[in-house]
Amino acid sequence: MSKGKDKAWFALFTVPLLFIFTTVVIIPFIIGIYYSFVQWDGIPANPKVFVGMDNYVQIFQDERFLSSAWHTVQFTLLALVCVNILGLGFALLVTTKLRSRNAARTMFFMPNLIGGLILGYIWQFIFTDAFSFLGEKTGLGSIFFNWLLHPQFSLYAIVVVFTWQLAGYTMIIYIAGIQGIPDELMEAAKVDGASLWQRLKSIVFPLLMPSFTICLFLTLSGAFKIYDVNLSLTKGGPNNATEMFAMNIFNEIFAYGNYGIGQAKAIIFFLIVAGLTLTQVIITKRREVQM
Amino acid sequence: MKKVKKVLSVLTATALVATLAACGGTSGTADKDSGAASGGDKLKKITLFQSKVEITEPLEALVKTYKEETGNEVEVWGAAGDAYSQQLVAKLGSNQGPTIFSVAPGPESEKLKSYFTDLSGEEYVKNIAPDMELKVEDKTVGVPYGVEGFGLVYNKDLVDPANVKDLDSFTKLLEQMKAEGKNGLSLSQEAYFLIGHILNTPFALQSDPLAFIDQLNKGEVKMADTKEFQEWAKFMDAIKANAKNPMEVKYDSQMGDFATGKTAMVHQGNWSYSMLADFGDMDSKIGMMPFPLAGNDKLAVGVASYWVINNQADADEVKAANAFLNWLFTSDTGKKAIVDDFKFIPALTNIEAGNLDPLSQAVHEATNSGQTIPWALNYFPSGIITNDLAPATQEFFMNKDMTGEQFLQKLDEVWAKASK
Amino acid sequence: MKKTGKWLLDIVLLLFAIVFLSPVFIMLINSFKDRAELYENALAFPSSFSFEYYKSAMEKMNFFTALGNSLYVTVVSVILVIVLASMTAWMLVRTDNKLSKIIFFTFVATMLIPFQTLMMPLMQVMDWIRSNLHIPMLNTHEGLIYMNVGFTSSMAVFLYHGFIKSVPVALEEAATLDGCSKLGVFWRIVFPLLKNITVTVAILNVIALWNDYLLPSLTLSDKGLRTIPLSTFYFFGEFTIVWNQAMAGLTLTIIPVVIFYIFAQKYIIKGIAAGAVK
Numbered sequence: 001m002s003k004g005k006d007k008a009w010f011a012l013f014t015v016p017l018l019f020i021f022t023t024v025v026i027i028p029f030i031i032g033i034y035y036s037f038v039q040w041d042g043i044p045a046n047p048k049v050f051v052g053m054d055n056y057v058q059i060f061q062d063e064r065f066l067s068s069a070w071h072t073v074q075f076t077l078l079a080l081v082c083v084n085i086l087g088l089g090f091a092l093l094v095t096t097k098l099r100s101r102n103a104a105r106t107m108f109f110m111p112n113l114i115g116g117l118i119l120g121y122i123w124q125f126i127f128t129d130a131f132s133f134l135g136e137k138t139g140l141g142s143i144f145f146n147w148l149l150h151p152q153f154s155l156y157a158i159v160v161v162f163t164w165q166l167a168g169y170t171m172i173i174y175i176a177g178i179q180g181i182p183d184e185l186m187e188a189a190k191v192d193g194a195s196l197w198q199r200l201k202s203i204v205f206p207l208l209m210p211s212f213t214i215c216l217f218l219t220l221s222g223a224f225k226i227y228d229v230n231l232s233l234t235k236g237g238p239n240n241a242t243e244m245f246a247m248n249i250f251n252e253i254f255a256y257g258n259y260g261i262g263q264a265k266a267i268i269f270f271l272i273v274a275g276l277t278l279t280q281v282i283i284t285k286r287r288e289v290q291m
Numbered sequence: 292m293k294k295v296k297k298v299l300s301v302l303t304a305t306a307l308v309a310t311l312a313a314c315g316g317t318s319g320t321a322d323k324d325s326g327a328a329s330g331g332d333k334l335k336k337i338t339l340f341q342s343k344v345e346i347t348e349p350l351e352a353l354v355k356t357y358k359e360e361t362g363n364e365v366e367v368w369g370a371a372g373d374a375y376s377q378q379l380v381a382k383l384g385s386n387q388g389p390t391i392f393s394v395a396p397g398p399e400s401e402k403l404k405s406y407f408t409d410l411s412g413e414e415y416v417k418n419i420a421p422d423m424e425l426k427v428e429d430k431t432v433g434v435p436y437g438v439e440g441f442g443l444v445y446n447k448d449l450v451d452p453a454n455v456k457d458l459d460s461f462t463k464l465l466e467q468m469k470a471e472g473k474n475g476l477s478l479s480q481e482a483y484f485l486i487g488h489i490l491n492t493p494f495a496l497q498s499d500p501l502a503f504i505d506q507l508n509k510g511e512v513k514m515a516d517t518k519e520f521q522e523w524a525k526f527m528d529a530i531k532a533n534a535k536n537p538m539e540v541k542y543d544s545q546m547g548d549f550a551t552g553k554t555a556m557v558h559q560g561n562w563s564y565s566m567l568a569d570f571g572d573m574d575s576k577i578g579m580m581p582f583p584l585a586g587n588d589k590l591a592v593g594v595a596s597y598w599v600i601n602n603q604a605d606a607d608e609v610k611a612a613n614a615f616l617n618w619l620f621t622s623d624t625g626k627k628a629i630v631d632d633f634k635f636i637p638a639l640t641n642i643e644a645g646n647l648d649p650l651s652q653a654v655h656e657a658t659n660s661g662q663t664i665p666w667a668l669n670y671f672p673s674g675i676i677t678n679d680l681a682p683a684t685q686e687f688f689m690n691k692d693m694t695g696e697q698f699l700q701k702l703d704e705v706w707a708k709a710s711k
Numbered sequence: 712m713k714k715t716g717k718w719l720l721d722i723v724l725l726l727f728a729i730v731f732l733s734p735v736f737i738m739l740i741n742s743f744k745d746r747a748e749l750y751e752n753a754l755a756f757p758s759s760f761s762f763e764y765y766k767s768a769m770e771k772m773n774f775f776t777a778l779g780n781s782l783y784v785t786v787v788s789v790i791l792v793i794v795l796a797s798m799t800a801w802m803l804v805r806t807d808n809k810l811s812k813i814i815f816f817t818f819v820a821t822m823l824i825p826f827q828t829l830m831m832p833l834m835q836v837m838d839w840i841r842s843n844l845h846i847p848m849l850n851t852h853e854g855l856i857y858m859n860v861g862f863t864s865s866m867a868v869f870l871y872h873g874f875i876k877s878v879p880v881a882l883e884e885a886a887t888l889d890g891c892s893k894l895g896v897f898w899r900i901v902f903p904l905l906k907n908i909t910v911t912v913a914i915l916n917v918i919a920l921w922n923d924y925l926l927p928s929l930t931l932s933d934k935g936l937r938t939i940p941l942s943t944f945y946f947f948g949e950f951t952i953v954w955n956q957a958m959a960g961l962t963l964t965i966i967p968v969v970i971f972y973i974f975a976q977k978y979i980i981k982g983i984a985a986g987a988v989k
Binding site for chain 3: 006009010012013014016017018020021023024025026027028029031032035042044093098099100101102103104105106107108109110111112113114115118119121122123125126129130133164169172173176179180210211213214217218221224225227245246249250253259262263266269270273274277278
């Protein structure tokens with residue numbers, strides 16, 4: 001086949017999606033970059049004043065932004081570990097021959113079906129009402145108290161809710177990965193007398209590397225961008241202890257009306273996060289086993 | 292190769308469906324437009340977008356009646372309460388803004404003022420009660436929804452308003468309630484109910500609240516150096532020492548505790564009546580009194596939202612919008628809906644108040660007799676209550692060692708940062 | 712011994728799943744309570760199971776219109792994104808050059824942009840298309856579908872890209888020798904092998920789009936166009952929530968996706984069984 005023909009095929013396969021993607025994501029993003037250099041309140045009829053790097057300079061004097069970035073980093077690391085351990089654990093359990101696997105699979109996935117803000121409100125009932133009830137009944141007042149009033153524990157509370165919601169999501173991807181592992185391989189290992197842990201370590205985990213890459217990245221990007229749960233569960237409180245990055249940007253844009261600064265924050269954070277996650281993807285990709 | 296063809300045909304079909312669907316959309320809107328324009332003396336269809344979710348249903352019903360009575364159409368859009376302003380901005384920004392929309396006074400209307408149509412010449416605005424209209428440069432641009440007021444909502448069985456007149460008697464009451472195992476005064480964790488409303492009083496008591504806010508923004512005065520605020524801090528100390536920590540109270544539980552007699556007073560507004568009503572009839576048991584700071588004997592009364600007309604709409608739409616507002620504020624059906632269905636305390640002199648609940652009654656009487664202090668909080672810098680003052684207040688209530696005086700300094704500090 | 716162990720594991724698994732589901736349980740029980748009862752105890756069983764809040768929630772939401780709108784938007788968006796993203800991802804994997812690497816990383820990187828920073832410019836771009844090209848991108852389902860495809864494409868390409876790499880190239884080469892065109896190779900050989908990941912992409916996107924509030928709220932204004940999440944706004948005031956109707960509305964929202972998920976999951980399992988026989 002000729003080179004030109006290959007190019008035509010390439011275009012036929014990719015251009016339709018690329019066109020949509022460009023108009024919906026790329027162009028608005030570029031416009032957004034432009035806005036990060038202007039001073040503007042976000043109201044279209046009001047003037048935009050070009051201020052160069054001023055917005056970027058201001059960000060680094062904004063302590064609250066810096067601490068929200070730090071909360072986000074803490075949250076993301078915790079969430080990354082919890083979501084993936086639980087998601088993988090679920091996936092391993094429900095792909096065994098257990099009788100309850102089908103029911104369990106549906107139940108683990110259910111939290112994911114509840115979207116949006118109300119989820120945070122439901123969890124408020126749990127952290128306030130249910131926890132104080134449990135604390136009284138079990139006497140474990142040091143574990144079961146209102147987490148949302150404690151600066152550190154309210155962050156953990158968001159981790160819990162996020163994990164609850166996303167573990168089933170990653171489970172689905174891990175299941176798809178586990179199912180891709182040829183049965184013969186496992187049977188052969190079993191016949192050779194490999195223990196469960198050995199089988200996991202030397203067959204399952206290496207072959208799951210593509211799923212790991214995907215799940216880690218999805219959790220990472222989800223965690224960095226967390227907004228809904230943050231808003232409905234803690235509204236950034238107590239005393240800003242759980243204000244995450246997306247909420248900080250959102251407030252800058254919609255509450256204070258500093259559109260340009262908000263955009264500049266988003267760009268900075270995007271650059272940092274993109275740098276970090278791409279490194280992560282490259283590292284895990286190196287470890288993937290080619291079939 | 293047969294299969295390839297099949298695939299190709301599926302693909303073309305999908306693409307076709309997509310384009311066809313898009314075309315369908317085009318012709319649909321075109322039809323709508325021409326239909327409206329050719330309707331003789333029928334006015335152009337307009338859209339209405341507003342922030343108060345609670346009145347959406349009666350508003351939809353009212354619009355239906357409007358169509359039956361006049362033949363003109365109004366479409367009511369909807370948004371969840373806290374998503375309204377952001378959606379409004381996005382819609383205005385993409386030229387798909389509504390014809391009539393609602394704005395809050397202060398920073399929000401300041402930001403959006405370039406969209407307001409001048410209503411000064413309209414008949415219905417002449418009936419707006421003195422100083423209740425929204426003005427931009429001496430032109431009337433907005434009509435008030437209604438008046439609202441807040442203060443101390445109390446349980447008559449537990450509190451005698453004659454005994455809550457100053458800091459001492461206020462503190463005494465809280466102490467007494469605490470001794471009886473009740474909560475003397477409940478705030479709640481939502482930013483406005485935690486700090487926004489209660490902080491309004493010392494501002495409103497300044498001789499010129501707006502000038503004071505301006506000076507505060509410029510750093511020329513400090514709350515910590517101002518008499519009313521110093522006393523206010525002592526009130527906050529008394530609340531912190533004797534009442535339940537408001538961080539553990541949500542608006543729902545605040546009203547629940549009040550309705551069931553566990554709480555003697557709440558710092559709330561007449562809007563909270565609708566929640567109390569869900570707990571049964573308690574009209575004879577509740578009342579509203581002023582927050583007794585520095586001898587204050589007035590309720591805080593103001594307007595939370597105004598109707599405005601979008602000047603980006605074309606002339607026919609503006610005409611239709613004026614016709615609708617005129618109908619709303621002058622026809623019997625419209626006036627009745629405002630009072631009975633929206634349950635507003637009217638801010639137009641040609642509308643009689645309906646059967647008011649006891650809290651609204653208190654606000655209404657205060658308004659009529661002029662015994663009110665303004666809502667200075669409307670003029671606080673944009674977003675400050677939720678994003679700066681509330682966190683500082685959370686710290687005050689969470690940190691056992693923090694005194695009212697330190698709290699006041701903290702408020703000065705966050706104010707300075709936010710108003711930069 | 713092995714048998715009892717398995718039983719025990721079964722029970723532990725189910726118990727764990729039940730604890731995991733407790734928030735859903737809280738949602739369900741509170742959809743039957745009035746405000747006073749909810750205030751009394753949010754965790755207790757309701758005193759009666761009347762479906763009045765479901766009925767009133769359905770009426771307010773105009774449920775069946777909203778259901779139809781949600782179905783249309785979700786199904787068309789997901790089909791389009793599956794078709795387009797799988798094709799794109801396959802080409803990107805199989806064409807080993809700089810351009811396809813750049814394209815792939817652009818897709819991946821944009822997954823990190825918070826939507827809030829794109830929304831204003833996006834609305835402006837769509838408004839520009841509307842006023843200059845006369846294609847109604849705003850306040851139409853089709854415009855929303857277009858944007859949905861754009862926003863879900865990164866994740867779909869990312870997922871397909873990851874899994875296509877494990878599809879042996881040899882099969883494709885054989886088919887090419889047999890005279891299949893690229894389209895033929897893709898749809899006859901490759902796409903069927905991607906069944907598992909396709910179902911996964913479908914499930915994840917169906918859920919995300921079904922529950923989406925922000926984007927539809929910005930683009931759809933007319934009452935008749937509202938999707939299910941948009942129609943629940945009646946229950947959310949700025950300070951208060953009509954809890955019972957909100958919870959009932961939420962339950963109604965998720966029932967269709969639960970049914971879809973159970974169905975889709977059976978499909979995955981069948982796919983596995985078929986694969987195992989080979």
